[in-house]
Amino acid sequence: MMEVAVIAYGAGNVASVQFALERLGATVRLTDDPAVIAEAERVILPGVGAAGYAMSRLTELGLVEPIRAFSRPLLGVCLGQQLLFGRSEEGEGEGVDLLDLIPGTVTRLEPAGDLPVPHMGWSRLTRDRDDPLLEGVADGAYAYFVHGFVCPDGPATLARADYGGVVPAMVRSANRWGCQFHPERSAEAGATILKNFLGLSC
Numbered sequence: 001m002m003e004v005a006v007i008a009y010g011a012g013n014v015a016s017v018q019f020a021l022e023r024l025g026a027t028v029r030l031t032d033d034p035a036v037i038a039e040a041e042r043v044i045l046p047g048v049g050a051a052g053y054a055m056s057r058l059t060e061l062g063l064v065e066p067i068r069a070f071s072r073p074l075l076g077v078c079l080g081q082q083l084l085f086g087r088s089e090e091g092e093g094e095g096v097d098l099l100d101l102i103p104g105t106v107t108r109l110e111p112a113g114d115l116p117v118p119h120m121g122w123s124r125l126t127r128d129r130d131d132p133l134l135e136g137v138a139d140g141a142y143a144y145f146v147h148g149f150v151c152p153d154g155p156a157t158l159a160r161a162d163y164g165g166v167v168p169a170m171v172r173s174a175n176r177w178g179c180q181f182h183p184e185r186s187a188e189a190g191a192t193i194l195k196n197f198l199g200l201s202c
Contacts, residue, residue, distance in 0.1 A: 001025060001026065001027050002025070002026045002027065002041060002042065002198045003026065003027040003028075003029060003040065003041050003042070004021055004026050004027070004028050004029070004040070004041070004042040004043070004044060004198070005029050005031050005036055005037050005040035005042070005043045005044070006018055006021070006028055006029070006030050006031070006043075006044045006046065007031065007032065007037065007043065007044065007045050007046070007063065007067075008030040008031060008032055009032050009054070009057045009058055009061055009063065010057050011046075011047050011048065011049055011053060011054040011057055011079065012045075012046030012047045012048055012077070012078075012079070012080065013046065013048055014030055014046055016182075016184045016185065017044060017046050017077065017184045018030060019184070020183070020184035020190070020191065020194055021044075021184075021194060021198070023191075024191065024194055024195050024198060025198075026198055032061045032063065034061070034062050034063055034065075034066040037063065037066045037067070037070065038066045038069070038070065040070075040072070041072060042072060042073050042074075042075075042197065042198065042200075043067070043070055043072070043073075043074045043075070044074075044075045044076075044077060044080070044197075045067065045074065045075070045076045045077065045080035045083060045084075046077045046078065046079075046080050047076070047077065047078055047079025047080040047082070047083060048078060048079055048146070049079065050090060050091070051079065051082060051083065051088040051090045051091070051096050051098065051106065051149070052088075052090060052091045052096040054079055054083060055083065055096055055097070055098060055099075058083075058099075064099065067099060068099060068100075068101065070175075071175060072175060073175055073177070073197060073200045074175060074176045074177070075176075075177045075178070075179065075197050076176070076177070076178040076179070077178075077179050077182060077183065077184070078146065078147060078179070078180065078181070078182055079147075080178065081151060081170075081171060081178030081179055081180050082098070082106045082147075082149060082151055082178075082180075083098050083099050084098070084099055084101045084102045084171070084173070084176055084178050085098050085099075085100070085101075085102050085103070085104050085105065085106050085151055085152070086098055086100045086102070086103055086104055086105060087100075087105045087106065088105065088106040088149065089105060089106065089107050089108055089149070090106065090108075090149055101173060101176050102156050102171060102173045102176070102178075103154070104151065104152035104154055104156075105152060106149050106150065106151050106152070107149065107150060107152070108148065108149055108150075109147065109148050109149055109150045109163070109167075110165070111163050111164025111165050112164040112165055113164050115163060115164040117148050118146060118147055118148035119145050119146070119147055119148070119163045119167065120145065120146045121144070121145065122142045122143070122144055122145075123142065123143065123145055123161040123162065123163055123167070123169075123181075124140045124141065124142055124143075124161065124162070125137070125139070125140070125141050125142070125143050125159045125160070125161060125169055125170070125189070126139060126140070126159060126160045126161070126162070127139045127158070127159050128157050128158055128159055128160060129158060131158050131170075131172055131177075132196055132199075132200055132201075133158070133170065133172070133177055133193055133196045133197060133200070134158060134159065134170070134193070134196070135192075135196050136192045136196070137189050137192050137193060138189075141188075141189035142186070142187070142189065143161070143169065143179075143181035143182075143183070143186040143189055143190060144181055144182050144185040144186045144187075144190070145161065145163070145167070145169075145180060145181045145182070146182065147180060150167055150168065150180075151168045151171060151178070151180065152168070153166050153168045154168075156168075156171040156172055156173050157170070157171055158170040158171060158172050158177075161180075161181075167180060168180065169181055177197070179193065
């Protein structure tokens with residue numbers, strides 16, 4: 001049975017992620033222990049709220065370097081995807097430094113027209129390229145989003161959504177993946193993505 005460490009650092013709704021993984025047969029360990037994270041088979045970095053607070057919590061708990069050094073599959077969810085990038089414009093002044101695992105700056109979501117921010121609700125995924133995490137996920141499948149900032153669209157993008165502009169919905173760099181949406185709340189498509197994450201061979 002696959003064991004997954006879900007990082008519990010006070011900046012994410014870890015319970016819904018835990019339950020979704022357990023429904024797929026995984027053993028879930030909620031943890032803020034750097035040693036446990038370093039030895040895990042899989043790691044999920046969830047996140048809701050502000051990037052600055054999330055990074056301060058990861059720093060206080062000594063988790064930044066273990067996350068950066070982790071060499072097995074890692075999945076960032078919602079804010080967790082944004083934290084994989086270099087910087088965020090969120091906050092006052094010059095923004096905040098992130099984990100810097102994927103180049104680029106997270107910016108405020110500014111959709112065309114009168115669409116509200118944050119982006120909250122169901123949007124279709126458009127696949128940009130094949131990836132093991134997208135195996136069995138149909139082009140045009142719906143996923144559930146809640147976010148007010150957006151990652152840069154670039155070489156790491158696996159799938160996009162349209163919310164009055166391009167939203168990089170899934171990203172990958174080496175052994176690190178991200179979902180801007182909540183796979184644990186995204187019905188069949190989300191369950192398939194989490195199942196694929198559990199089955200990754202790298």
